[in-house]
Amino acid sequence: MALCVCVLVVARGADAWLKPERSAATPGATLNFVVTSTNGFGNESEPIGLDRFNKMFGRLGDAELRTGVIGSSERFLRFPVTFLRPGVAVLGVELQSRLVEVEPENVEAYLREVHAGDDLREAWERIAPPRRWREKNVKYAKSFVRVGEPVEGDRRWNTPLRFALEIVPEVDPTNLQVGSEFAVRVLRNGEPAIGLVLSYVSFGETHEHVVITDRDGRASAKLDLLGPWLVRGSDLRRSKDTDHTWDSESSTMAVEVH
Numbered sequence: 001m002a003l004c005v006c007v008l009v010v011a012r013g014a015d016a017w018l019k020p021e022r023s024a025a026t027p028g029a030t031l032n033f034v035v036t037s038t039n040g041f042g043n044e045s046e047p048i049g050l051d052r053f054n055k056m057f058g059r060l061g062d063a064e065l066r067t068g069v070i071g072s073s074e075r076f077l078r079f080p081v082t083f084l085r086p087g088v089a090v091l092g093v094e095l096q097s098r099l100v101e102v103e104p105e106n107v108e109a110y111l112r113e114v115h116a117g118d119d120l121r122e123a124w125e126r127i128a129p130p131r132r133w134r135e136k137n138v139k140y141a142k143s144f145v146r147v148g149e150p151v152e153g154d155r156r157w158n159t160p161l162r163f164a165l166e167i168v169p170e171v172d173p174t175n176l177q178v179g180s181e182f183a184v185r186v187l188r189n190g191e192p193a194i195g196l197v198l199s200y201v202s203f204g205e206t207h208e209h210v211v212i213t214d215r216d217g218r219a220s221a222k223l224d225l226l227g228p229w230l231v232r233g234s235d236l237r238r239s240k241d242t243d244h245t246w247d248s249e250s251s252t253m254a255v256e257v258h
Helices: 104-113 118-125
Strands: 005-009 015-020 030-038 053-060 077-082 087-095 098-102 133-147 165-169 180-188 197-202 208-212 218-223 227-238 246-257
Touching: 015 087, 015 133, 015 227, 015 246, 030 087, 030 133, 053 077, 077 087, 098 104, 104 118, 104 133, 133 165, 165 227, 165 246, 180 197, 180 227, 180 246, 197 218, 208 218
Parallel strands: 005 098, 133 246
Antiparallel strands: 015 030, 030 077, 053 087, 087 133, 098 133, 165 180, 180 218, 197 208, 197 227, 227 246
């Protein structure tokens, strides 16, 4: 059974970021991946301990990537991964669920920060007082590494890792240039996530583009700044459980713009 701890938030829940040691490597190299959690992409990161870890996923071409023994440090989980062949490596991590509680006076700010629509607001208003915002959240994070020179036409980087909520690139995520349009599709349990709000944010959150997925779960935005970007989205809905009012999955995808 997954561990579920309760945390109190006053604003947007922290984003998980799967950060590779480098965005490019040569075949045979071993890189460390670090899982961090931050309120604001690029702000000081919080440690994620072993108790938060659930699963690690990895693929390079048609081969499954095996991570090394989970390393430990004073602050972060680390995963060493060896790349044996050229291609675009896809790594993903699933964190344990947490029970998040938002104080009533902070709910409106929280709704604004997650770009809540009318349906979600109306669902909150229909809850009889005294209302409590208790949300069970599962986080997923994904990133990529370009290994050597990938085979031309190999698009296996856009094969889903099968997260419950997953952002999948529609163009090579390791070959993004400043000013390029970055198209993605979002899947909810393997099906297109229609009408989901996505946020594209640059490192330091100096640039942000908010878009909504279409009937095929697709969306795109222009990456107009060098450096790391995070594409993030959350699926939030009323829970049928009795100990919390909401269930949610939050998913991020980190890329590097050159």
